[in-house]
Amino acid sequence: MIEIQDIYKTFGDNEVLKGITATFEAGKNNLIIGGSGSGKTTLLKCIVGLHEPTKGKVIFNGEDFTAMNFEERVPIRKQIGMLFQNSALFDSMTVEENIIFPLNLFTDMSKSEKLDRANFCLERVNLKDKNKLFPSELSGGMKKRVGIARAIAMEPKYLFVDEPNSGLDPKTSIVIDELINELTQEYKITTVIVTHDMNSVMGIGDHIIFLHQGKKAWEGTNKDIAHTDNQELNDFVFASKFTQAAKEKL
Incomplete structure (x- = not known):
């Protein structure tokens, strides 16, 4: 908390x-x-x-x-794990190296333990066997998932x-x-x-x-939003027809 x-x-x-x-x-x-x-x-x-x-x-x-x-x-x-807006991956490092980076800084894990952890995190974000790819070879969604994998590497x-x-x-x-x-x-x-x-x-x-x-x-x-009378919040959240339709379903 x-x-x-x-x-x-x-x-x-x-x-x-x-x-x-x-x-x-x-x-x-x-x-x-x-x-x-x-x-x-x-x-x-x-x-x-x-x-x-x-x-x-x-x-x-x-x-x-x-x-x-x-x-x-x-x-x-x-x-603490952090996922930045642009994923903040190191372009010169592979996916595997990006995930292992915080483990190198903050743990005394062995090389094999770090690799096991990287593989676990990649599998958890549905990127199994993408270890050797570089960020330039990834889609935007894949970069976000690698960023998440790195963020959870230290079990935050x-x-x-x-x-x-x-x-x-x-x-x-x-x-x-x-x-x-x-x-x-x-x-x-x-x-x-x-x-x-x-x-x-x-x-x-x-x-x-x-x-x-x-x-x-x-x-x-999110369910409370459907019933709020806060004008500033309503103006912000329900600015589009799509979100207004979502409100009506709640």
Whole structure:
């Protein structure tokens, strides 16, 4: 479980986050949604320590992450997996080498153990025997799946995902959503996803927080969205006929 308490973040005179409090639970897809400039990615970066909050606390399973120095944060960082928006694969490395990369950095596993782990992760994301391919030989969906395989290589307790469906077609997006959902439930991971994809929201949104102008403007599940009277949320979520039709089915 991850708790964020009264998180503020200011860049110069620009106050991006304005006192956000929320709890993200294990085994659930915790989605952060909102319009451009609402603070979604800034909040994600504050949670994982890429930005330091101007004020407030980030707590991982009862441990105050914000109060720790670099060395004290290492054990928690080893439990974090991240899938970046562009997958962030190393072009000069094979699929196998990309997945083994964090194992080289953070474990003392033997070469054979690392290979076994890489093969397990590849099989788990339905990319068995793709070890020796390079990122340039992969489709966009395959790159995302390799990114997921690398993110789970360290058996993380926490998985952070930034716009997982960016640049993907609708069918591939559903495959990625289902894979993230399966892994979250299977391993009881605390998964935090930043997304603007309303199909993801309606499909796997166990717990959703909606940011508007740097504040938490709404919190609930995807089914709760169908009955909300929050005008800003309605304007954001049901901007298309497709998502309006999805609402009517709930």
